Amino acid sequence: xxxxxxxxxxxxxxxxxxxxxxxxxxxxxxxxxxxxxxxxxxxxxxxxxxxxxxxxxxxxxxxxxxxxxxxxxxxxxxxxxxxxxxxxxxxxxxxxxxxxxxxxxxxxxxxxxxxxxxxxxxxxxxxxxxxxxxxxxxxxxxxxxxxxxxxxxxxxxxxxxxxxxxxxxxxxxxxxxxxxxxxxxxxxxxxxxxxxxxxxxxxxxxxxxxxxxxxxxxxxxxxxxxxxxxx
Ligand SMILES: Nc1ncnc2c1ncn2[C@@H]1O[C@H](COP(=O)(O)OP(=O)(O)OP(=O)(O)O)[C@@H](O)[C@H]1O
Numbered sequence: 001x002x003x004x005x006x007x008x009x010x011x012x013x014x015x016x017x018x019x020x021x022x023x024x025x026x027x028x029x030x031x032x033x034x035x036x037x038x039x040x041x042x043x044x045x046x047x048x049x050x051x052x053x054x055x056x057x058x059x060x061x062x063x064x065x066x067x068x069x070x071x072x073x074x075x076x077x078x079x080x081x082x083x084x085x086x087x088x089x090x091x092x093x094x095x096x097x098x099x100x101x102x103x104x105x106x107x108x109x110x111x112x113x114x115x116x117x118x119x120x121x122x123x124x125x126x127x128x129x130x131x132x133x134x135x136x137x138x139x140x141x142x143x144x145x146x147x148x149x150x151x152x153x154x155x156x157x158x159x160x161x162x163x164x165x166x167x168x169x170x171x172x173x174x175x176x177x178x179x180x181x182x183x184x185x186x187x188x189x190x191x192x193x194x195x196x197x198x199x200x201x202x203x204x205x206x207x208x209x210x211x212x213x214x215x216x217x218x219x220x221x222x223x224x225x226x227x228x229x230x231x
Pocket of ligand 1: 052
């Protein structure tokens with residue numbers, strides 16, 4: 001019998017409202033549920049304003065849903081004080097954001113060290129392995145401004161993986177990259193999923209949907225389709 005992969009991320013009926021000053025309300029998420037197993041790779045697609053970034057922030061515990069719950073590796077991360085969410089986030093999820101998750105005045109190595117310190121998981125051997133696997137050993141002493149687009153994307157991934165989290169969430173990680181570098185980054189994310197990490201990538205790029213084994217398509221804060229796993 002094939003062993004059933006552990007669930008590493010569970011979102012149940014997420015709602016998120018934004019209230020503008022004039023009293024107008026935007027419903028960014030309307031009852032979004034999804035489940036991700038270890039080794040799964042989900043692409044979140046949808047037109048601009050459909051709720052992709054809001055969903056990613058709620059999944060990562062960076063934002064609080066107004067309704068519904070998020071569990072990371074079985075631990076509820078939603079509806080907790082920010083301090084607790086930050087502590088859980090540092091251990092349970094690697095986040096790659098649109099603006100990059102690298103601190104400008106720190107070298108790539110120090111950026112990884114910092115992520116490990118925040119997650120209370122210092123591990124130099126793992127840091128060096130990450131740099132090696134991501135082809136960054138020679139660039140470990142460089143600051144982010146000195147990196148090429150592809151190197152910066154790989155460094156962002158190294159930081160996201162610094163504490164060996166069970167889940168990696170990336171919001172438009174390839175938005176600024178050329179097609180060749182995008183396919184390199186997607187190959188890394190696929191490899192990550194194959195190694196047992198749960199991966200969710202929100203993107204406009206068709207290449208991301210092709211690389212993933214499941215696509216969740218959002219429109220007006222709702223899931224329109226949730227493709228079946230290809231693998
Ligand atoms: N901080 C905020 N305050 C008010 N409204 C917001 C806020 N953040 C998002 N929204 C609104 O919520 C809806 C969903 O936005 P979101 O950024 O999640 O969409 P998206 O699919 O990621 O868009 P894009 O592809 O353009 O990044 C939009 O109508 C947006 O205007």
